[in-house]
Amino acid sequence: MRKAVADGTAVTIRGAGVDNQGGFWIRNKGRIDPSTGLRVPEEGADADAATAGAVGGGRTETLSATEDKTYEFFVPPFMSRDVEGGSVALYLQTGASGSESRLVFPLGRTHLNSEGTGDTTRYGFRQGYRNTYNLVYDNTAMSLSLTDWTSLHLDYSYEIPAIQTAEVKHKTEGWTLNSTVYTHDTLSADLKYMYNEWLGTVAQRNNGNYITVAAGDTRPSRMENVASMLWVSKKDAVSLPVEWSVADGSLVARELCRTYGDGKWRLPRASEFRMMLLEAKNNPGQLLGLSPDCPYWTGTESQADKAWLISYVVVSGTDNALRSWCFESTLKSQKAYVRCVRDRAPSPATL
Numbered sequence: 489m490r491k492a493v494a495d496g497t498a499v500t501i502r503g504a505g506v507d508n509q510g511g512f513w514i515r516n517k518g519r520i521d522p523s524t525g526l527r528v529p530e531e532g533a534d535a536d537a538a539t540a541g542a543v544g545g546g547r548t549e550t551l552s553a554t555e556d557k558t559y560e561f562f563v564p565p566f567m568s569r570d571v572e573g574g575s576v577a578l579y580l581q582t583g584a585s586g587s588e589s590r591l592v593f594p595l596g597r598t599h600l601n602s603e604g605t606g607d608t609t610r611y612g613f614r615q616g617y618r619n620t621y622n623l624v625y626d627n628t629a630m631s632l633s634l635t636d637w638t639s640l641h642l643d644y645s646y647e648i649p650a651i652q653t654a655e656v657k658h659k660t661e662g663w664t665l666n667s668t669v670y671t672h673d674t675l676s677a678d679l680k681y682m683y684n685e686w687l688g689t690v691a692q693r694n695n696g697n698y699i700t701v702a703a704g705d706t707r708p709s710r711m712e713n714v715a716s717m718l719w720v721s722k723k724d725a726v727s728l729p730v731e732w733s734v735a736d737g738s739l740v741a742r743e744l745c746r747t748y749g750d751g752k753w754r755l756p757r758a759s760e761f762r763m764m765l766l767e768a769k770n771n772p773g774q775l776l777g778l779s780p781d782c783p784y785w786t787g788t789e790s791q792a793d794k795a796w797l798i799s800y801v802v803v804s805g806t807d808n809a810l811r812s813w814c815f816e817s818t819l820k821s822q823k824a825y826v827r828c829v830r831d832r833a834p835s836p837a838t839l
Contacts (some may be wrong), residue, residue: 494553505544734821755787
């Protein structure tokens with residue numbers, strides 16, 4: 489986005505976004521954090537995520553005739569045969585505070601994603617696509633024009649990188665770390681935690697039981713079952729720390745894993761994350777990219793509003809020097825990193 493005329497006049501932009509033109513397709517009102525796909529309510533906006541309205545940003549910037557300004561926001565996908573040319577529009581809020589002008593550029597069907605369904609065609613913003621619109625603001629005529637637009641199909645939600653995996657197997661004899669032998673007390677050799685069995689919460693009669701420990705005890709990993717063999721993603725599911733869940737009930741960390749790749753991934757249980765670290769100790773580089781001294785979410789809940797975090801420290805900065813780890817029961821509204829796992833059935837040779 490830029491202005492067309494370099495006449496020295498400053499053009500202040502107080503917001504940009506996508507809006508309904510009297511319709512109801514865009515249902516999330518407020519700005520969206522593109523790193524997580526979560527709505528960030530703007531000041532004065534209705535907090536209800538189902539309220540129709542604009543999706544945009546509240547930044548204040550000055551447009552230049554030589555430098556592009558970029559606004560990124562996530563629009564909840566929708567496809568409808570009722571969308572006509574002009575049903576959806578790009579808009580700018582310009583001018584000084586208290587005397588803003590709203591400039592609107594209606595999008596034609598040719599500027600939207602399309603999808604043929606039988607003898608009809610639906611239009612809108614299609615899930616899994618990123619649309620980029622290049623707007624120019626003519627500050628002499630106070631008009632917007634669209635120079636071009638592109639649509640890119642993303643492989644995964646939230647721009648998750650291509651999947652790499654490492655295999656972690658439970659060892660019946662346990663692991664030795666600093667002369668201490670670690671085992672999992674309740675392992676079942678054929679136990680599987682399929683991803684779709686852990687999409688809810690304990691409160692929703694899903695996700696097993698709350699795992700609590702006595703005061704001063706930080707060993708939730710010894711109090712639940714663990715899958716006997718896992719694939720582990722070699723990269724975090726998202727580059728920034730996120731909440732386990734938010735006030736509107738969205739299971740943020742778990743949803744990131746559910747939508748990772750082919751959609752068959754999940755958060756590791758507390759016991760499984762400990763198993764991953766033990767394997768990393770004995771096989772340097774096995775779990776590439778885990779960040780030391782950074783908290784990671786587990787899928788294990790300790791209370792209705794808390795889940796278990798795990799973090800680890802190293803001596804010299806290598807997986808082989810992994811020294812210790814720490815569990816912490818933390819409010820789900822706090823932020824931590826996300827690593828995903830998926831179940832892998834044991835081969836006959838390992839049974």
